[in-house]
Amino acid sequence: MSGWVKIVGLGPGAESMITPEVTAALDQATDVVGYVPYVERVAPREGLTRHGSDNREEIRRAEAALRMAHEGRRVVVVSSGDPGVFAMASAVFEALEAGDAAWRALDIQVLPGISAMLAASARAGAPLGHDFCCINLSDNLKPWALIEKRLRLAAEADFAMAFYNPRSKSRPVGFERTLDVLREACEPERVIIFARAVSTPNESIRVTTLGEATPDMADMRTLVIVGSRQTRLIERSGAPLVYTPRSAS
Amino acid sequence: MSGWVKIVGLGPGAESMITPEVTAALDQATDVVGYVPYVERVAPREGLTRHGSDNREEIRRAEAALRMAHEGRRVVVVSSGDPGVFAMASAVFEALEAGDAAWRALDIQVLPGISAMLAASARAGAPLGHDFCCINLSDNLKPWALIEKRLRLAAEADFAMAFYNPRSKSRPVGFERTLDVLREACEPERVIIFARAVSTPNESIRVTTLGEATPDMADMRTLVIVGSRQTRLIERSGAPLVYTPRSAS
Numbered sequence: 001m002s003g004w005v006k007i008v009g010l011g012p013g014a015e016s017m018i019t020p021e022v023t024a025a026l027d028q029a030t031d032v033v034g035y036v037p038y039v040e041r042v043a044p045r046e047g048l049t050r051h052g053s054d055n056r057e058e059i060r061r062a063e064a065a066l067r068m069a070h071e072g073r074r075v076v077v078v079s080s081g082d083p084g085v086f087a088m089a090s091a092v093f094e095a096l097e098a099g100d101a102a103w104r105a106l107d108i109q110v111l112p113g114i115s116a117m118l119a120a121s122a123r124a125g126a127p128l129g130h131d132f133c134c135i136n137l138s139d140n141l142k143p144w145a146l147i148e149k150r151l152r153l154a155a156e157a158d159f160a161m162a163f164y165n166p167r168s169k170s171r172p173v174g175f176e177r178t179l180d181v182l183r184e185a186c187e188p189e190r191v192i193i194f195a196r197a198v199s200t201p202n203e204s205i206r207v208t209t210l211g212e213a214t215p216d217m218a219d220m221r222t223l224v225i226v227g228s229r230q231t232r233l234i235e236r237s238g239a240p241l242v243y244t245p246r247s248a249s
Numbered sequence: 250m251s252g253w254v255k256i257v258g259l260g261p262g263a264e265s266m267i268t269p270e271v272t273a274a275l276d277q278a279t280d281v282v283g284y285v286p287y288v289e290r291v292a293p294r295e296g297l298t299r300h301g302s303d304n305r306e307e308i309r310r311a312e313a314a315l316r317m318a319h320e321g322r323r324v325v326v327v328s329s330g331d332p333g334v335f336a337m338a339s340a341v342f343e344a345l346e347a348g349d350a351a352w353r354a355l356d357i358q359v360l361p362g363i364s365a366m367l368a369a370s371a372r373a374g375a376p377l378g379h380d381f382c383c384i385n386l387s388d389n390l391k392p393w394a395l396i397e398k399r400l401r402l403a404a405e406a407d408f409a410m411a412f413y414n415p416r417s418k419s420r421p422v423g424f425e426r427t428l429d430v431l432r433e434a435c436e437p438e439r440v441i442i443f444a445r446a447v448s449t450p451n452e453s454i455r456v457t458t459l460g461e462a463t464p465d466m467a468d469m470r471t472l473v474i475v476g477s478r479q480t481r482l483i484e485r486s487g488a489p490l491v492y493t494p495r496s497a498s
Contacts (some may be wrong), residue, residue, distance in 0.1 A: 011268070014270070015269070016268065016269045016270035016273070017268050017269075017270060017361070018268070018269070019260070019265060019266050019267070019268055019363065020264070020265045020266075020267070020269070021263070021265035021266060024265070058495075082367050082371075083371070083375075084367060084370045084371055084375045084376075084377055084378055085367070085377060085378070086378070086379075086495070087378075089371070089374070089375035089378055089492065090375045090378030090379070090492050090493060090494055090495045091495060093374055093375055093378075093483060093490055093492035094492075094494055094495070096483060096490070097481065097483050104483065104484075104485040104486075105485065105486065108490070109371075110370075110371035110372070110374065110375065111371065112266070112363045112367040112368050112370070112371040113363075113367075114268065114361045114362075114363065115364075115367060118331050118333060118334070118361040118362075118364060118367075119361050121333045121359075121361070122331075122332070122333055122338070122358075122359035122360065122361040123359070125338070125342055125359065126332075126333045126338035126339045126342055126359065127333075128333055128334060128383075129333055129334070129335070129336075129338055129339030129342075130335075130339070130385070131382070131383065131384045131385060131399055132382065132383055133380070133381065133382035133383070133403075133406075133408060134377075134380065134381055134382070134383070135380045136379070136380060141495050141496035141497070142496060142497040142498065143498065146497060146498075149406065150380060150406045150407075150408070153402045153403075153405055153406040154382075154402075154406065156402055157382075157398065157399045157402040157403065157406075158399075159382060159399070232346065234342060234345060234346050234353065235353075236353040236354065237353075237354070241342055241345070241357070243338070243339050243342035243343075244339060245339055245343055246307075246335070246339045246340060246343070246390050247390035247391060248390070248391040248395060249391065249392065249395075
C-alpha cells in the first residue's frame, strides 16, 4: 500500500458545500489530521483514525501527516474553508521543505474548498465582484506594521478587502487599530460586512458602514469584508444586497 | 409555483469540484442561463431549458433571468469558478438595481463555487497562502491606468497576486504591459505561475520567473499567479511545489 497526503478544504461549515473530491478523499483515508473542531466535522468510521490537535500545533501536525504518509498511510489534512488560504497547505509545505528529504517523493495533493471569503461574499451579495485583496489580520506571524502598510496601500488601490482572523481574546486591539486605519483612508459611508459562522446554524450577516462599525462586531469566527469606493447596496425587504459593480473609473 | 434565481459557480471544470448545493439547484431548475460553454456543462434533461448566450451579453442575460423568475420559473445562472469573482453575480445585481422594482421581492441566492484562483493555487501548491490580491486584467470595463496603479500598489504591499483574464485576441498588449510593470516593481527571480484550464483534460501548470515569462504563456483560459517576495519553490522530481509561508517580516 502506498501512502499519500491530501490537504483538503471542508468549506465554511455546511455539508452541502463540501466538494465530491474532498468527500472521496475522506472516504479513502486511514487518518485525518487537523485542528480539533475541523477533525470533528469528519464522521468517525471503522478504519479511520482521527487526530485532532490544538490550533498552535500546525507544524507538528504537518510533520505527523508527512511521517504517517511515508509509513504508507492515506492521510487527509483538513482545514475549514480552503486549505490554501491562511490554512494548512502552507504549513505542510513548510514542514516538507524543512523535513526528511524522502518526504519529497510522497504523493501530495491540495484539494480546494469553498473559502470563508467566497461564502461570506455570496451570502451578502457580490461585494468581491471587482478587484479585491485578502489579508490575515493576525500579527502572530508578521509584524503589525506590515498589516497597517498593506491596509493603507489596499485602500489607495481601492480594492475591496476580505479580512481573516480579525480579532481574538489574545489580540483584542488589532481590529480596533484596523478600523482606525481604514477610517483615516476611507470615507465613513464605506460599506463593511461582518459575516459570522457562515453556512452554520449560528450564521449572522451584518451590513453596516465604517462610521458605525465597532470592534466588538468581530470575533475569531467572523470574516470581515470592506467594500471598495464603488460598492453599492440594493435595499429591499430584509437585509440589503451588497455588490461591487464590474466596472470602475 | 414561486420562482427564484440562484447564481451558482460550477467550479473550474471537473465535476468533482461542483458542490452538492449547486448540483441540487441544477436538479430543481426549470431554466439555466449563462455563457454558452458554461451552459453546455449542464446535462440536458426533460423539463430544463438551457439558454446559452455570448459572453458580451451579461446584462441582457441577467435581465432575462430575473424576468423569468418573476414569471414563476426556477432559474439557475451559471458561471465557471465562483459566481462572485469577475462573474455573473455582480451582473445580476446591476440588472436588479436598474430594473423592474418588483424584481427586488424575488428569492435570489448566490451559491459559491471553487474559484479559478483557488483551484490554480491548489494545483501549484499554496502560492496564495499569505496575504494576496486578485485583479481582473481586462480593460473592457475599467481604464488601463487603474489596472497599472493597482499592480504597482500590490507590488509595494508585497501581496501575492492572482490575475483573471490576462490576455485575449481583442486585448493582445495588456498582459505584455502587465509584465513590464511587474518587472519594474519586482526582482526578476519572482515566481510566476501560468495555470491553464485547471481540472480539465487540457490542464497545464507552468512555473517560471518574471525574468523568463513571455506574454504568449497566457491566454483567456489562463489564471496567472505572481508570488510575493516570500514565495518559495520546493524542488522534487516532476514540477516543483510553490508556496508562500505563513509568516512574513
